[in-house]
Amino acid sequence: MITIDEFNAAKIKAAKMIKESGILLTDQEAERIDVADFGLSNLNREGIQIMTHLATNRISVKILVLFPNQTEPEHWHPPVDNDPGKEEIIRAISGNLRFYIPGDNNMSEGFIPQGKEHAYTMKNEVILQPGDQLTLPPGTKHWFQAGEEGAVMYSYSTCVRDGFDKFTDSEIVRATEIKY
Amino acid sequence: MITIDEFNAAKIKAAKMIKESGILLTDQEAERIDVADFGLSNLNREGIQIMTHLATNRISVKILVLFPNQTEPEHWHPPVDNDPGKEEIIRAISGNLRFYIPGDNNMSEGFIPQGKEHAYTMKNEVILQPGDQLTLPPGTKHWFQAGEEGAVMYSYSTCVRDGFDKFTDSEIVRATEIKY
Numbered sequence: 001m002i003t004i005d006e007f008n009a010a011k012i013k014a015a016k017m018i019k020e021s022g023i024l025l026t027d028q029e030a031e032r033i034d035v036a037d038f039g040l041s042n043l044n045r046e047g048i049q050i051m052t053h054l055a056t057n058r059i060s061v062k063i064l065v066l067f068p069n070q071t072e073p074e075h076w077h078p079p080v081d082n083d084p085g086k087e088e089i090i091r092a093i094s095g096n097l098r099f100y101i102p103g104d105n106n107m108s109e110g111f112i113p114q115g116k117e118h119a120y121t122m123k124n125e126v127i128l129q130p131g132d133q134l135t136l137p138p139g140t141k142h143w144f145q146a147g148e149e150g151a152v153m154y155s156y157s158t159c160v161r162d163g164f165d166k167f168t169d170s171e172i173v174r175a176t177e178i179k180y
Numbered sequence: 181m182i183t184i185d186e187f188n189a190a191k192i193k194a195a196k197m198i199k200e201s202g203i204l205l206t207d208q209e210a211e212r213i214d215v216a217d218f219g220l221s222n223l224n225r226e227g228i229q230i231m232t233h234l235a236t237n238r239i240s241v242k243i244l245v246l247f248p249n250q251t252e253p254e255h256w257h258p259p260v261d262n263d264p265g266k267e268e269i270i271r272a273i274s275g276n277l278r279f280y281i282p283g284d285n286n287m288s289e290g291f292i293p294q295g296k297e298h299a300y301t302m303k304n305e306v307i308l309q310p311g312d313q314l315t316l317p318p319g320t321k322h323w324f325q326a327g328e329e330g331a332v333m334y335s336y337s338t339c340v341r342d343g344f345d346k347f348t349d350s351e352i353v354r355a356t357e358i359k360y
Contacts, residue, residue: 021204022202022203022204023202023203024201024202024273024274024310024311025311026311029311053271053313053336054269054271054313054315054336056267056269056315058238058239058267058338059238059239059267059269059336059337059338061241061269061271061334061336087236087238087239089234089236089239089241091233091234091241093204094204130204131204131205131206131209133233133234135234135236154241156233156234156239156241156336157239158238158239
């Protein structure tokens with residue numbers, strides 16, 4: 001749960017970071033930025049800000065914003081009906097960004113949020129510089145984190161079905177509850 | 181056919197327009213910009229410049245650049261095997277841009293290239309301002325054109341199979357021939 005004041009402040013901060021990255025963002029789009037705390041009630045530690053440019057039954061384009069040292073919890077996109085699962089390509093635009101995917105443990109720049117070792121199992125670190133792209137095939141377990149500058153990235157994908165995403169952390173609730 | 185000098189000059193001009201629009205473009209990506217004259221040998225009249233960020237079997241992201249008053253010829257994306265045809269969403273980023281799609285003839289800002297009336301049959305004009313998005317369902321006949329400033333836009337789509345695109349102009353050859 002986050003308060004409406006936290007929610008609004010996060011939207012404003014994310015919009016500023018998107019504009020500073022050079023990405024075109026209209027005022028109407030800035031209003032539509034979504035904020036996710038994954039039900040963990042500690043947005044700046046584990047959470048993300050999302051601007052959805054489009055989402056059809058076949059493709060989706062989002063801008064994702066991580067605040068400094070903010071972490072998106074580990075999750076994966078499972079098959080849904082005839083869909084083999086979401087294929088996602090990340091394109092880093094600004095700031096510093098690390099992804100964690102299947103492979104050898106080579107973590108050096110990032111950190112697992114304190115006390116959450118059980119919820120972060122992927123430790124193969126991929127550093128993305130602005131202009132770098134990373135493909136996440138369907139079902140790939142992943143989490144990601146910004147460094148001191150925060151990070152702005154595109155997420156290009158097949159059909160988004162957030163409600164079907166699987167998270168390693170059993171305490172996660174995907175829908176953000178806002179306290180007014 | 182275009183000469184290698186025309187091809188290289190168009191790449192450089194397109195890269196400059198992309199960067200001025202605020203879109204991140206790496207030097208490697210600038211090198212990979214493609215130039216299409218559709219076999220009509222009059223690039224500045226009918227042609228387009230394309231930077232493909234990604235193209236998988238499921239999704240594709242491109243930047244499209246039109247020079248001032250340049251026109252992309254009328255075409256559509258037919259079904260291919262089990263695919264109902266490419267679904268495409270255009271997002272205007274900079275400059276001035278007009279699309280022509282099925283509907284009533286309301287052309288006022290654009291023009292059909294001289295002597296090519298037979299090759300441009302869609303006359304429902306949609307003006308796209310920066311930040312505007314237009315969805316083209318599979319099979320939608322369309323052409324588009326920049327105004328005096330040229331135009332930079334994103335094309336987000338399902339799988340790209342350019343070789344299967346259908347053009348109204350029977351003289352069109354999709355692959356650009358370059359004269360060295």
